[in-house]
Amino acid sequence: MTDRLTIVTWNINSVRLRMPIIEKLLEEVQPDVLCLQETKCPDANFPVNPLKKAGYEHIQVHGQKGYHGVATISRRPLGNVERRDFCAMGDSRHIAVDVPFNGSALRLHNFYVPAGGDEPDRTVNDKFAHKLDFMAEMRDWLTGAETAKPAVLVGDLNVAPYEHDVWSHKQLLKVVSHTPVETGLMEEIRQAGNWLDAMRRFTPLDEKLYTWWSYRAKDWSKADKGRRLDHVWVSETLDRHIKSTRVLREARGWEKPSDHAPVVAVFEA
């Protein structure tokens, strides 16, 4: 019996405003699990009913009023829910669950890493300092011991690590999300946990790959000045089970879109 698990990660930029396109995604992609970021929704107001109606009866949220917020929505039962408060800020930026896969538990971390503000200098920009501290805490917490079991880390990590994860490496080197201090920290997190960058396994490093396009472009697709800010990382033990990843670019052009596109990952036992 072969088990097949599809996980989608999507920075939704307000869950309540995007319910129509969330339902469209669930219908078209039929994922087993949907991880959302920037839900901007208090837990009490989370739109659970339409999701349950669509067959997603297992919903775990970590939200707050107005900002941030993550949620993991599933057709399969979820266990061992953990909501970690990084940097002790009281922010809702992480939720982890166990998802049944291949007869055992797959640990699934859903992250919304701080954006970091405009100035890439921690001495003058508290938001950038917060981002770096948050990433350092990720590195020190998600060690190889934690990821020795089947584990997946997804979410809006707000860093585009490689040269072809941005439209212009040269022009973005001093822009928050692609500065060497951020991409260096991201590499430290990845190596500390022995994570595999699954998206780059299926798209070569010399090919452009984006998941986010600014709202401000007159024609986002034509300009195509994107960045790969959303990620799917898998632990070594899942290396042979990850079968594909793809960016659902068309969703960036749907009615009232998020500025991020969903990323779809398929696992097979």
Place this chain on the structure above:
DNA sequence: ATGGCGTATGGAATACGA
């Protein structure tokens, strides 16, 4: 033309995103 827009809050103007 990397911000030209979009969202939440609150009921206008500001904070925030990246």
